Amino acid sequence: MSVLAEVAGNLGAVGYGLAAIGPGIGVGIIFGQGVQAIARQPEAYGLIRQNMLLGFVLTEALALIGLVAPFIY
Amino acid sequence: MVVADDFKAPGPSIFDFPPLYDGAPYWLTKPVLMALFGAVVVCALAWSAFANPKLVPRGMQNLGEMGYQFVRDQVARPFLGKDAERWMPLLLSLFFLILLWNFFGVIPLIQIPVASHIAFPIVFAITIYVIKIYLGIKHQGLGGYFKNMMFPPGLPKPIYVLLAPIEFLSNLIIAPFTHAVRLFANMFAGHLILAFFSMVGFWFLFEKPTPLGAGLGVVGAIMTIAMTGFEMFIEFLQAFLFTMLAAMYIGNSLHAEH
Numbered sequence: 001m002s003v004l005a006e007v008a009g010n011l012g013a014v015g016y017g018l019a020a021i022g023p024g025i026g027v028g029i030i031f032g033q034g035v036q037a038i039a040r041q042p043e044a045y046g047l048i049r050q051n052m053l054l055g056f057v058l059t060e061a062l063a064l065i066g067l068v069a070p071f072i073y
Numbered sequence: 074m075v076v077a078d079d080f081k082a083p084g085p086s087i088f089d090f091p092p093l094y095d096g097a098p099y100w101l102t103k104p105v106l107m108a109l110f111g112a113v114v115v116c117a118l119a120w121s122a123f124a125n126p127k128l129v130p131r132g133m134q135n136l137g138e139m140g141y142q143f144v145r146d147q148v149a150r151p152f153l154g155k156d157a158e159r160w161m162p163l164l165l166s167l168f169f170l171i172l173l174w175n176f177f178g179v180i181p182l183i184q185i186p187v188a189s190h191i192a193f194p195i196v197f198a199i200t201i202y203v204i205k206i207y208l209g210i211k212h213q214g215l216g217g218y219f220k221n222m223m224f225p226p227g228l229p230k231p232i233y234v235l236l237a238p239i240e241f242l243s244n245l246i247i248a249p250f251t252h253a254v255r256l257f258a259n260m261f262a263g264h265l266i267l268a269f270f271s272m273v274g275f276w277f278l279f280e281k282p283t284p285l286g287a288g289l290g291v292v293g294a295i296m297t298i299a300m301t302g303f304e305m306f307i308e309f310l311q312a313f314l315f316t317m318l319a320a321m322y323i324g325n326s327l328h329a330e331h
Binding site: 046050053054057060061064065067068071 | 085151247251254255257258259261262314317318321
């Protein structure tokens with residue numbers, strides 16, 4: 001059977017690409033909503049930024065695990 | 074493609090360093106030396122800023138107080154409240170040590186972010202982890218600590234079947250893991266990106282200059298400059314986030330209501 005399509009190269013790179021999809025969307029939502037919240041309530045800037053960074057940090061962890069996983073396995 | 078066949082992108086091997094001199098112990102490498110150097114510099118800066126405080130600050134004291142104020146207002150107070158001052162020594166030294174270690178990644182001739190070797194962030198994360206559990210058990214009691222952690226009040230009973238294991242896992246296993254890996258992975262990836270773009274610039278402009286490849290080399294050199302700026306921002310942000318998370322973990326152990 002002839003090969004129609006083939007993925008060549010490092011599978012770790014492909015895996016990281018897949019792992020970055022979800023956190024990418026998540027980080028976009030967090031900062032989008034954060035900016036919207038600041039626009040609505042500029043006086044709550046400090047509080048919103050704290051929580052925005054917290055959410056960013058937790059979401060980003062997934063992408064970072066995706067980056068590290070190819071080096072572990 | 075333009076002589077790209079011979080081009081070798083830098084891999085994880087750029088983080089391997091030989092011992093400093095012949096006959097040195099195998100662990101005495103450049104990152105270890107830089108880690109010690111960074112610790113000494115932070116001590117010296119803190120000494121020159123705070124050893125002999127004046128009512129009207131001048132010179133180094135101005136700079137030190139700016140840094141102190143930043144860490145206190147942005148990191149300590151939002152998470153620790155009235156306990157902020159007690160934890161400032163830990164948080165301030167943590168922040169400045171990590172910041173300096175990260176900035177080593179873009180300082181010429183040093184050019185190795187110390188935290189890109191995972192052993193260094195792991196030590197910090199374990200320290201914070203031990204402090205967190207010790208304080209939690211001390212302030213909330215052994216049972217109370219785990220109860221507050223796994224069974225936050227005010228939820229319907231069946232939810233706890235799902236929630237308790239998730240909370241246990243995320244607080245005691247995933248939190249310290251990501252705490253260390255976040256700093257490590259950002260520095261690791263950032264250093265690789267810088268190495269890659271500067272390699273592209275060097276290869277296509279100096280090593281194998283060709284009319285077609287020169288454009289690519291210029292792009293590589295420009296990207297190196299742009300990425301250095303971006304890297305400095307990331308390095309600052311990661312030092313800030315690491316300290317912020319440390320303050321949050323400590324704060325959660327001190328006050329049960331969160």
